[in-house]
Amino acid sequence: MTTAEKTLFTVLRADAPPVPSLPPFGQFIGGQFVASTSTEKVDVVNPATEEVLTQVPAGTAEDVDAAVEAAVAARDAWAATTPRDRSAVLLRIADIIEANREAFETLEAANTGKPAAVAEDDISSAIDTFRFSAGAARAYSTLGSDDYAENHTSVIHREPVGVVGVITPWNYPLLMAAWKIAPVLGAGNTLVLKPSEQTPLTTLKLAELIADEVPAGVLNIVTGPGRVVGNRLSEHPRVDLVAITGSVGSGQKVAAAAAGSVKRVHLELGGKAPVVVFADADLEAAAKGVRSAGFWNGGQECGAACRVLVHESVADKFTGLLVKEISEITVGTPGAEDAEIGSMISKAHYERVLAALDDVRKDGHTIAVGGNAIEGPGYFIEPTVITNVPAQAPITSNEIFGPVVSVETFSTDEEAVERANETIYGLAASVWTKDSARSLTVPRKLDFGTVWVNSHLVIATEMPWGGFKGSGYGRDLSSYALDDFSRTKHVMYNRG
Known part of the structure; x- marks a missing residue:
């Protein structure tokens, strides 16, 4: 160790605040927590103390299949809701997070080792994401209906893509979940989300608190390792789009698995x-x-x-x-x-x-x-x-x-x-x-x-976030995120 490398830093340690009530143990499928088909468990650790907070199921492909089935069953009814109705749900989710801010901040800090200022910013940003998406869901801007060919009137429909698979990382657990859940639901899709097996607690807590606000099957959460749960989501023939925030290597695996069913991929990588x-x-x-x-x-x-x-x-x-x-x-x-x-x-x-x-x-x-x-x-x-x-x-x-x-x-x-x-x-x-x-x-x-x-x-x-080259493609945040989780249909009427 050189002189410049001598230790200058110590860790300021504080008594850990009591962790708020943990979310139920199980997979969130069809609007309720259910037992996993796996008996294997994953330790959830507080990295600032090395203490085990709890355990969550190491989910299986069968768990994913059940979650996708629930999302498919809920898809048409949710897609048929009006933008105003979906907006109201997103605003209610934001209000629930706001009302439970202290619990979310404490749980996030305990699961990630974040200082209070970072955890507070994460939760505030998650609330803002839901509120913005609630407004953006009602304000699509598309090409106007008109005659672009003689005697033919063209109409552009913006439709949900269907069932979206989402894989979120460990660095911003609730915030990255919000970046996906808000525009995915706002655009009229249903989804199955796999949080990082290391940091699932705030995402599961969100599911617990909003279970009565979101129709059953619209939002489903399966915990477990990426090689099992993430891979099955990516390759599943009834998942219409898969979105991941993660490393370049993880994005490559998701894109490769998705290629088999030619589904759309949304990559926000390193x-x-x-x-x-x-x-x-x-x-x-x-x-x-x-x-x-x-x-x-x-x-x-x-x-x-x-x-x-x-x-x-x-x-x-x-x-x-x-x-x-x-x-x-x-x-x-x-x-x-x-x-x-x-x-x-x-x-x-x-x-x-x-x-x-x-x-x-x-x-x-x-x-x-x-x-x-x-x-x-x-x-x-x-x-x-x-x-x-x-x-x-x-x-x-x-x-x-x-x-x-x-x-x-x-x-x-x-x-x-x-x-x-x-x-x-x-x-x-x-x-x-x-x-x-x-x-x-x-x-x-x-x-x-x-x-x-x-x-x-x-x-x-309000501004898009996403990259080029090895950092992936697709945009989070802004109205561009709702575009990414929608599809465009052209209907042309012959008036002749």
Whole structure:
């Protein structure tokens, strides 16, 4: 361990608040919790303490089949409801989450190790997602009915696709469920959702609390491993579309399984977001931006500001500012006052991040701050900044998905754009500059679905979220999400 790597961080520990009543044990199918066909169970762990909170069923293909059957049975009646009726249901779901906010925040923090501020933001964003989708469900905009061929009147119908299979990740359990459930239901579909087996509790709690508000079979939830439950959802012949938020590898498996039945696929996958800092940028603001956006949720965020490209003329100054910012980050358990970041999600992921840091050392890069596990219970890793990273080093392209930011330099605008685009990912990026012309031209050259200028990781429910290249296709949030979970039918009437 070098001098720079000496441990600077400790974990602020607080007495864990009592976990609210856990959701029922079982699969949520046809409007109620039922026993799984499997007797196998999966431990659900609090990663900040390593304590087992509960167990959930390791679901089977038969569980998925039963859930899909329930969704098919409910499909036509739900599709026949009016947008106003579906909107009212989504608004009621939002109200239920709001009324039970404290329970959701506490449960989410306990299941993920998130600090209170992150859990609170997650729940607020989930509420906003349902409320936005409630409005968007009533405001489709399509091509107007008219005669586009002589004596023939064309009408465009927007229809639900049918039954949607949804696979959500562990980093934002309830929020990512909301990003899918709200537009899927708003567009008139029924669905079967598989939450991460590591973090199913808030999704199951939602099902428990809204069971009387959503018609039976419209929303179904099956817990279990991806290789079983996720694969069956993806290949199921009666699932019309499958949507996943997850890693590139998981998305590839879903797309391959879906190909057999030629169903539509919606992929929101990984990222390696470049932060391009030009010489004229406000360096203090950029450093603070990376502190916030690079380490939000412990860096377990597909849009995290994890790869800084800074102009060589200001690299030393910027790096000094960044290291100072990161040295001041507080690490803590849920409930610890002022904690900014919490634990990694699991022992396995904790070990993957530490292995990536070992590779950084082997590659000879400089760890300017952090780089170590933090002693004590829980899967905590120090906020880390890696400097003097050469072009095309593995860390510039490998998604670590932890509290790790790398810094590399560039000489010209053209080089900055080329280097930013060389990653396989295309989810998000940011540009930091005071030059108005550059702020307009550079984002257009970056091959990413979202590009921020002088900020990073600011999300608006009204705006679409999704990527290019290896980051997938399809859009979450905004009215584009409802488009993605709809199909277009053209009916032409001969008036001649």
